[in-house]
Amino acid sequence: MKIQFWGQEFKANMIVGCTGGFLIAIMSSMFGFGGGPFMVPLMTVLMGLPMYVVVGSSLLAIFFNTLMASSRVVGFGNVDFLLFGFMAAGAVLGGFLGPQISKRLNPLWVKRVAVVGLTILGLMLLGVIPTPK
């Protein structure tokens, strides 16, 4: 599929894009997170699109997934609206605070801390690092 972006034309492999998007959508809606950090590498590395094309369009694609998944979880009765309220408030507040803080931080170090944190959390989930009951 050919796409136009600010006067430039790009070729996008939609078989890779749609298959990858489909799988990432299942994963992210199953575990309950956004999925952006997986979509951006998919579209830049595997589909070969430049970053500036991907930032907005990937968000739009993910939005479809989140919207559908949200209606599904509400239908299944798996949404605790009180918990949702607090998490949404936290997300909105984090959206304001995040950019303020990130200006003062070295992004490389942020990533490194994130790698360590995510690895620890992942190993806790896998039961390699013991957790209390």
Add this chain to the structure above:
Amino acid sequence: MKILIFLAIAISLHTGIAMAQTEQQELAAQVTLTLDKKEYAGGEVIKIKGTAPPGRPVYIEIASEKKVQVSRLDSRRDPDTGKIPYIFYLSKDIPPLYMILMPKELEEAYKLEVAKGKDWSVSRMLTSTGADVAYITPAKAKVDRWQASIMATILGSRGDQLEPMDEKGNRRQSMPLMKARYRWPERMFAPTIEIKEDGTFTAEYKLPDNAPSGSYTVIAVVDRELKSAPATFKHDLGFAQLYFDRAGQSLNIIGPFLLAVVVCTFGVVMGAGGGFILNPLLIFIYGIPHAIVAGSVLPSVLFSQGTGIYNYSKIKFINWKLGVSIGIAMLAGGFIGPKLTEMITLEQYKFLFGWVLLILAAIMLWQTTPGYIAKSAKDQAILKEFKKRAEEAAAKKAAKSEEGGKL
């Protein structure tokens, strides 16, 4: 005539004797139960006292009157037929707090089941300790079941609903659901009742801090016929505590709120959103069921995504053709995923999520490599340049339309 009178006398005599007998039985076999208070705060100890016929074991059932939804997929191979049943069970009537206290003498039988670890079973615990007579409230929970299949799951449905079960089947199927909810025997059973020789008994139960609000019933049971009148008490929530009705527990809201703010802020800083860290922490710290965690956190991303799309669309930074095309594929994925959350156990959820996080960590580690940084710096510069141009164009357009409005 004489025979008739004789018969009448005989019948009346017989019924009289029978009535006297049952009365006597009731008197001798009365079970009573009293609580030391009518209202308790979270963490407070409930002191239970009562009497029962001497020499008989007593069980006490404590149940919240509130209800939560619990579901599970039976995917264990049947040892007789060799087939995997794939039946999805769901009940909306499971009490969010439940406890059966049993006599201290039964500690050995209780510990034997606890020692089985993850493989413990509610039904085995009930029969081996004799506590099945006190398993009253969850046995009444209505359990619905569906014949699930891989195809149905792909289509996003629970499958075909099966005939309702009879009372016995319902009772049996409520037990694995109770295990799915409580997970560990310690949270459902405790051998703590002290029974004296004269039949009086005492027990203590510490109401958990996160116990649901509202009314509870307490009942002492000796056997199927012999039980006390139910006693009730209330749990009043403390300062800043609220009852989360789907999670089935009360929480001090300050904790989850601060957690959400801190994690989401860090999520934005690292550029990955909060759900990755928030979901496992909500499970680890608060023990909220995984389907509820996933279901409640997921929609909260909508706001930030919505504002992001709005901001990018204002400066025409979205390729709608690309976004919508992949979006439709993701729509299909989003239809299936939440179904899978319901179908998997907490262990499976943790296992898969653990690998997802390790993969994410690997992606982020790759993003700290020098080659990537050099490329990303170039990308960012182009991105900035494009954004600037786009913003200028949008501003120009706005100014033009304003002029047009004035004319």
